Amino acid sequence: MAILRVNGEERQYDGDSSMPLLWYLRDELGLIGTKFGCGQALCGACTIHVDGTAMRGCQTTIADADGLSVTTIEGLAADGDHPLQIAWRELNVPQCGYCQSGQIMQAASLLKDTPQPTDEDIDSAMSGNICRCGTYPRIRAAIKQAAAATQGAKL
Amino acid sequence: MTNPLNLSSTITNISRRGVLTGLGAGAFVLAVGVPGSIPAKAQDAKYGGDGMPNGLRDDPKIFVAIADDGTVTVTCSRQEMGQGVRTSIALIVADELEADWARVKVAQAQGDEARFGNQDTDGSRSIRHFFMPMRRCGAAARAMLEEAAAQQWGVPVTEVEASNHEIEHKPSGRRIGYGAVAKAAAELPVPERDAIELKDASRFRYIGKGEIGLIDGFDMTTGRAQYGIDTRLPDMVYAVVARPPVYGGKIASYDDAEALKVPGVLKVVTIEPTPIPSEFQPLGGVAVIARNTWAAIQGRSKLEITWDDGPNKAYSSDTYRETLEAAARKPGAVVRNSGDADGVLAKAEKRLEAEYYIPHLAQASMEPPAATVRIVDGKCEAWACVQAPQATRDRLAGRLGIPVEDVTVNVTLLGGGFGRKSKPDFVVEAGLLSKAMDGAPVKVTWTREDDVQHAYFHTVSVERLEAALDAGGKPAAWLHRSVAPTIGSLFGPDPKHELPFELGMGLVNLPFSIPNIRIENPEAVAMTRIGWYRSVSNIPHAFAIQSFVAELAHAAGRDHKDYLLELIGPDRKIDPTAIGDGWNYGEDPKLYPIDTGRLKGVIELATQEAGWGRSLPKGRGLGLAAHYSFVTYVAVAAEVEVDEHGLLTIPRMDIAIDCGPQVNPDRIRSQMEGAAIMGVGNTLLGEITFKDGRVEQNNFDGYEVARIDASPKEIHVHLVPGPDYAQPLGGVGEPGVPPIAPAIANAIFAATGKRIRQLPVKEQLSV
Numbered sequence: 001m002a003i004l005r006v007n008g009e010e011r012q013y014d015g016d017s018s019m020p021l022l023w024y025l026r027d028e029l030g031l032i033g034t035k036f037g038c039g040q041a042l043c044g045a046c047t048i049h050v051d052g053t054a055m056r057g058c059q060t061t062i063a064d065a066d067g068l069s070v071t072t073i074e075g076l077a078a079d080g081d082h083p084l085q086i087a088w089r090e091l092n093v094p095q096c097g098y099c100q101s102g103q104i105m106q107a108a109s110l111l112k113d114t115p116q117p118t119d120e121d122i123d124s125a126m127s128g129n130i131c132r133c134g135t136y137p138r139i140r141a142a143i144k145q146a147a148a149a150t151q152g153a154k155l
Numbered sequence: 156m157t158n159p160l161n162l163s164s165t166i167t168n169i170s171r172r173g174v175l176t177g178l179g180a181g182a183f184v185l186a187v188g189v190p191g192s193i194p195a196k197a198q199d200a201k202y203g204g205d206g207m208p209n210g211l212r213d214d215p216k217i218f219v220a221i222a223d224d225g226t227v228t229v230t231c232s233r234q235e236m237g238q239g240v241r242t243s244i245a246l247i248v249a250d251e252l253e254a255d256w257a258r259v260k261v262a263q264a265q266g267d268e269a270r271f272g273n274q275d276t277d278g279s280r281s282i283r284h285f286f287m288p289m290r291r292c293g294a295a296a297r298a299m300l301e302e303a304a305a306q307q308w309g310v311p312v313t314e315v316e317a318s319n320h321e322i323e324h325k326p327s328g329r330r331i332g333y334g335a336v337a338k339a340a341a342e343l344p345v346p347e348r349d350a351i352e353l354k355d356a357s358r359f360r361y362i363g364k365g366e367i368g369l370i371d372g373f374d375m376t377t378g379r380a381q382y383g384i385d386t387r388l389p390d391m392v393y394a395v396v397a398r399p400p401v402y403g404g405k406i407a408s409y410d411d412a413e414a415l416k417v418p419g420v421l422k423v424v425t426i427e428p429t430p431i432p433s434e435f436q437p438l439g440g441v442a443v444i445a446r447n448t449w450a451a452i453q454g455r456s457k458l459e460i461t462w463d464d465g466p467n468k469a470y471s472s473d474t475y476r477e478t479l480e481a482a483a484r485k486p487g488a489v490v491r492n493s494g495d496a497d498g499v500l501a502k503a504e505k506r507l508e509a510e511y512y513i514p515h516l517a518q519a520s521m522e523p524p525a526a527t528v529r530i531v532d533g534k535c536e537a538w539a540c541v542q543a544p545q546a547t548r549d550r551l552a553g554r555l556g557i558p559v560e561d562v563t564v565n566v567t568l569l570g571g572g573f574g575r576k577s578k579p580d581f582v583v584e585a586g587l588l589s590k591a592m593d594g595a596p597v598k599v600t601w602t603r604e605d606d607v608q609h610a611y612f613h614t615v616s617v618e619r620l621e622a623a624l625d626a627g628g629k630p631a632a633w634l635h636r637s638v639a640p641t642i643g644s645l646f647g648p649d650p651k652h653e654l655p656f657e658l659g660m661g662l663v664n665l666p667f668s669i670p671n672i673r674i675e676n677p678e679a680v681a682m683t684r685i686g687w688y689r690s691v692s693n694i695p696h697a698f699a700i701q702s703f704v705a706e707l708a709h710a711a712g713r714d715h716k717d718y719l720l721e722l723i724g725p726d727r728k729i730d731p732t733a734i735g736d737g738w739n740y741g742e743d744p745k746l747y748p749i750d751t752g753r754l755k756g757v758i759e760l761a762t763q764e765a766g767w768g769r770s771l772p773k774g775r776g777l778g779l780a781a782h783y784s785f786v787t788y789v790a791v792a793a794e795v796e797v798d799e800h801g802l803l804t805i806p807r808m809d810i811a812i813d814c815g816p817q818v819n820p821d822r823i824r825s826q827m828e829g830a831a832i833m834g835v836g837n838t839l840l841g842e843i844t845f846k847d848g849r850v851e852q853n854n855f856d857g858y859e860v861a862r863i864d865a866s867p868k869e870i871h872v873h874l875v876p877g878p879d880y881a882q883p884l885g886g887v888g889e890p891g892v893p894p895i896a897p898a899i900a901n902a903i904f905a906a907t908g909k910r911i912r913q914l915p916v917k918e919q920l921s922v
C-alpha cells in the first residue's frame with residue numbers, strides 16, 4: 001500500500017506500485033492535466049512536482065512517491081493564478097495547448113530555483129519540454145514576464 | 156491540417172477517371188499542364204468553400220445561440236488544433252453580432268456536415284472559407300435581434316440599433332439586452348443572404364484587431380482542456396494495439412498467454428488488417444484491453460507475435476533513394492512545358508544542375524492519436540481528436556455496419572494535428588474494440604512509438620533541377636523533375652504520379668519569368684502510407700527551387716535577392732490554369748491569381764527588416780527564400796551562425812506574410828512562429844527512415860523535433876497590411892513552413908560556403 005499526497009489530498013493505492021505516476025494520476029485519479037507525450041522522459045509533457053521538484057511523471061512510479069507530496073498542474077495555484085499562468089494567458093502562449101501543463105510545471109520549478117533566469121537558464125531548464133506547435137518564443141517571454149512580475153520573490 | 160483535395164472527392168475523382176477513360180491517375184497527370192488540355196471545369200464549377208463536400212452554411216440558427224441571460228454561444232464547426240480557430244471563428248460572429256466578447260462562449264460542433272457544411276480542417280482554409288459565412292451568421296442574428304426588439308416596442312426597425320449586447324431605440328433612448336429578446340428573435344425568419352447588412356470594416360471591434368485572448372487560454376493553462384486522450388466514461392477500459400510493423404503486413408501467429416497474466420489486462424483481441432491501399436482504415440494487429448493504460452502497455456509488451464510482412468518488406472530508405480534518383484535522371488511524365496527547354500538545354504554552353512533529397516517525416520503531434528468509442532443499443536458514440544469528423548463518422552459507420560445517423564462523433568481539442576489526425580484509423584480501432592467488448596467504452600491510446608512508426612508519412616522526394624544559363628547568368632531554360640510517392644497511393648490502385656493537388660504545391664505553378672520551362676514527374680511507387688504533413692508537397696518543391704535559385708545567383712555572381720526578384724519578373728497576375736495548375740488550392744483562378752507583385756512585396760519586406768546586405772561577422776550568414784502556397788505569400792530571411800565545430804544556431808529570423816485581409820493578427824503571428832520552429836525541425840533534425848519495411852525511429856530520441864534551445868533566438872513576423880475585407884483571404888496555418896528550410900540552407904551557404912542539398916542538415920556541418 002502506497003500513501004501519497006496529491007495536490008494536498010492524501011491518497012492510498014494498493015494496486016501495482018510500479019505504475020508511473022502519469023497513468024495513476026490520469027487513469028485512476030482523473031487528473032488529466034498531466035499529459036502523455038512519449039513515456040520515455042523525452043518530452044516533458046508529464047512534468048509534475050514531487051516534493052516541490054519537477055519530475056517526469058512517466059518515469060516516477062507510485063512507489064517512488066510513497067510518502068511524498070505530488071503537485072500537478074491542477075494543484076499549482078488556486079484559481080489558476082500562478083504568475084506563470086497569468087503571463088501565459090497575457091501573451092497567448094498556447095497553440096494546441098497540449099504541452100503547456102508540462103511547460104508551466106517545468107517553468108515553475110525553474111523560477112523557484114532561479115527567480116530571474118537568463119536565456120541560458122531558460123534553455124537549459126526548458127529544453128526537455130517539447131512543443132511541437134512551436135510556442136518557444138512566447139514561453140521564453142512569458143517566463144521572463146512572470147519573473148519580472150514577481151520581482152524575484154520566491155514562488 | 157492538410158487535405159487540400161478533400162478526401163471523398165479524391166476518391167471519386169480517381170475512380171471516375173478510371174471508369175470514364177480507362178486511364179489511371181498518371182495518365183491524367185500527363186494531360187495537366189499541356190496548354191489547352193487542362194480539363195475544363197464543369198459549367199457549374201464551384202470554388203472555395205462551395206467546392207468542398209457539403210459546402211458552406213451561414214444559418215445563424217445553426218451556429219449562434221443566445222440564452223436568456225444574454226450569453227452568446229457560437230458553435231465552431233472547425234477543429235481546434237492550435238491555430239486558434241475557436242477564438243477566430245467566434246470573434247468573427249461576435250463582431251458582426253455586436254456582442255460583448257466577455258459574454259461569448261464557444262461550443263464544438265459534432266461531426267455532421269449535412270448540418271454544418273464541410274468540416275475537414277485542413278488545407279489552411281478555415282478562416283479563408285468561413286470568414287464571410289460567419290460574418291453573415293453574426294449579421295443576420297443581429298438583424299433578427301433588432302427586429303424582435305422593434306416588434307416588442309412597436310417601433311419601425313429602422314429606429315433601432317444593436318450595439319455591444321444591447322438594442323437601442325434611437326428616438327427614445329430605450330434599451331434592451333440581447334437575452335431579453337433572444338427567444339422572440341429566434342422565432343423570426345433568417346433574412347435572405349442579399350438582405351443581410353454586413354458591418355463596415357471601420358466599425359469592426361474584434362476582426363483584425365488582435366486584442367482578443369484565446370478563448371481556451373484559461374483551460375489550457377490550468378490542465379482543464381480536454382483532448383482526445385482525456386476522455387473518461389463510466390466503466391471505460393483502455394487499449395493499446397500492436398500493429399504490423401510493415402505496411403500491408405498481417406499477423407502470422409500470436410501468443411497472448413503472458414500478456415493475459417499481467418494484472419489489469421482484461422482481454423486480447425485481433426483487429427483485421429485492411430489490404431493495401433488502406434485508406435483511413437486500421438492497419439490491424441493485436442489489441443490488449445485493460446483496466447488502465449499502463450496495464451495495457453505492459454500487456455502488449457508481453458505479446459509474442461510473428462508477422463507476415465507482405466509486399467513492402469523490402470522497403471529500405473537507402474535503396475529507395477537510389478530508385479528515386481535514377482528516375483529523376485531520366486525523362487518522366489511532362490506536367491508543364493512551355494517553350495523548348497529540352498532543346499535549349501541540349502545546346503547550352505553553360506548549365507547548372509543540382510539534385511535535392513527530402514526525407515519522410517512524421518507529424519508527431521504532442522498528443523498522439525487517441526479515441527474513445529462506445530456502442531449502446533446499436534448506436535455508436537465517439538470522442539476523438541480528429542480533423543475530419545464527418546470522415547470519421549462515415550468510416551465508423553461503414554466498418555461497424557451501423558447507419559451513419561446512429562453514429563455520433565464528438566470532437567475534442569486536438570493536441571496538434573498537422574495532417575495526421577485527418578485520418579481516423581485510430582477511431583475505427585476504438586470502434587472495433589468497443590464492439591469486441593460488447594459496446595463498453597474503449598479508449599485507444601497510441602504510444603509515441605506507435606505514432607512515429609505508423610504515421611501517414613510525409614512523402615520522400617528527389618528533386619532534380621537543371622538550368623541553361625544565358626550570358627547574364629539567368630536561366631534561358633529550366634527543367635525540374637520531381638519524384639515522390641503520392642498521397643493518392645492511399646486510395647487508388649497503384650498510382651505512381653503526383654496528383655494535381657501535389658503538383659500544384661509549388662511545382663507546376665512556378666511563377667518565374669523564364670522563356671523555356673519543362674517540368675516532369677517521373678514514376679514513384681509508394682511502399683508505406685503517405686499522407687498530408689503541414690504544407691505537404693510544398694516542402695520539397697520550395698526547398699529545391701529556392702535553393703537552386705540561390706545556387707544560380709551564386710554562379711552568376713549576383714546578389715541572391717536581386718536575382719530572385721528578376722527571376723520573378725514584372726508585377727503581373729498569373730492565371731494558374733495558364734501554367735498547368737488547374738487545382739489552385741480549390742480556389743477560383745480569377746479571384747486568386749498568382750500575384751507576382753505580392754510575392755516580390757514579401758521578399759522586399761523580409762529582407763529590409765532583416766537588414767539584407769549588412770556585413771556579418773565570420774561564421775554568420777543571411778539566407779533568403781520565398782514561396783507562394785495556400786494562396787498566401789511568405790518570404791523568410793534567416794540568419795545563421797556556424798561555429799568552428801560546425802554547431803549551428805539561428806540568431807534571428809524575419810518572416811513576412813501577405814495573406815490578404817487579416818482576421819486575428821495575433822494568431823497569424825503565432826502560426827508563423829510555429830511554422831518557423833517546425834520548419835527548423837524539418838531542416839535540421841527530422842527524418843524517418845525505413846529498413847526491411849520497418850521504420851527505424853521510435854520516439855523523440857531517434858525522431859528529433861526542434862526544442863527551445865534549437866529554435867531561433869528571435870523570430871520577427873511582419874504582416875503585410877491587408878486590403879479591404881471584401882478581398883479574398885489567404886491561408887495561414889501552412890504557408891509559413893515551406894520557405895524555412897531553403898532560407899536556412901541558403902544562410903548556411905552564406906555563412907560557410909557549404910551547400911545543403913539533402914535534409915535534414917544533421918551532421919553535415921560537423922568538422
Ligand code: FES
Pocket residue numbers: 035036037038039040041042043044045046047056057058059
Ligand atoms: S511523457 Fe514523460 S517525458 Fe514525455
Ligand code: FES
Pocket residue numbers: 094095096097098099100130131132133134135237521570571
Ligand atoms: S502548444 Fe501544441 S504542443 Fe505545445
